[in-house]
Amino acid sequence: MLLCNSMEKILERYERYAYEERQLAATDFDSQGNWTLEYNRLKARVELLQRNHRNYLGEDLDSMSLKELQNLEQQIDTALKHIRARKNHLMSQSISELQRKIKEKEKKDKAVAQPALWDDQQNQGPHASSFLLSQPAGLPLPCLNIGGCYQEEADPGVRRNELDHALEPTYSFHLGGYGA
Template sequence: MGRGKVQLKRIENKINRQVTFSKRRNGLLKKAHEISVLCDAEVAVVVFSPKGKLYEYATDSSMDKILERYERYSYAEKALISAESESEGNWCHEYRKLKAKIETIQKCHKHLMGEDLDSLNLKELQQLEQQLESSLKHIRSRKSHLMMESISELQKKERSLQEENKALQKELVERQKAASRQQQQQQQQQQVQWEQHAHTQAQAHAQAQAQTQAQAQTSSSSSSFMMRDHQQARVPQQNICYPPATMGGESSSVAAPGQGQIRIGGLPPWMLSHLNA
């Protein structure tokens, strides 16, 4: 049985209208895909449902490029048709162009944020997923690069700190050596001072001993001299007197009776003791 001719008018039944829309929409998108593949053509299809839901299809060159190309061609045609209203048309066209770009950017931003994904089909979701994966790769590579730079900077700081630490350790060792040398010099100086002090004390002690010995000798000589005087005092003194000369120039010695000493010219007794000895 042949298929009857369908009248091109609005379908009043809501369910039939929705079914027909779904079938014709899928057929339209399928035909657009077939013509793009078979004829290597750039195809862009935009369909809004009665409820305002968007359905679109575009070849690999993306919808934005096709729309921009369409706007350039439509703008060229309008420029040829109406030269008088060129400025006004340019502004209106530029406005529409910028408005379309803003809407597209907002839409892409929502899609990237995971919002309003109901209007996307499987292929568009796959493209969005690939785009997100590519963005993640770029983000991770940039993150890795920054982390490597920070690690290299930290390594440089670590090397500089190690060098400073080595320099400080070297300076500390030198200071310790200088302090030990200074301490040794001080010990040597103290030892020299102690030796000089000991030598001075020894000299003083020797001088004291010498003075003591001299005093002892002096005291012994004085004691012996006093003992000798004491012994001489016990011996009878002899006084030797020289009488005055006689007239004839002869001299005579007269000893006084009862005296055992001879006094000679008035000499002291200690000289007489040496003479008698």
């Protein structure tokens, strides 16, 4: 009995494997036919794409009808519109990026120039900045002459020492004709 059971199991397995093998062989035959069809379909598609490519390059146009030429022209026009749109988009991005960089550089230059101006004003003393900034634009800056002006004194009654300096020092601003 044990031997009989064992033999039956072996035969069942053999039949099952034989059946599966026949199924695989049939599938291979079908798939081989499918692959042949798929190959022919893909080959025709490649030939069509190659012909279209030649047509886009302006080659092999003699065999095309008027309607096919008009269709080709429309396709090329549409492609050109997409190309121009993309080019304009990239140019716009480049311009925006350049403007952003310029603004950043201007901010950086102002930030660098501001402390330098502040340092210059501090080195000139506490009153220099307010004095220099209060002058109207375009007017010459006043000069400070201690001991009089360089011009000849018109008053002969002013006493002078031997170095030709006034004995009483006067402090005046020479404003170059803009009033004192």
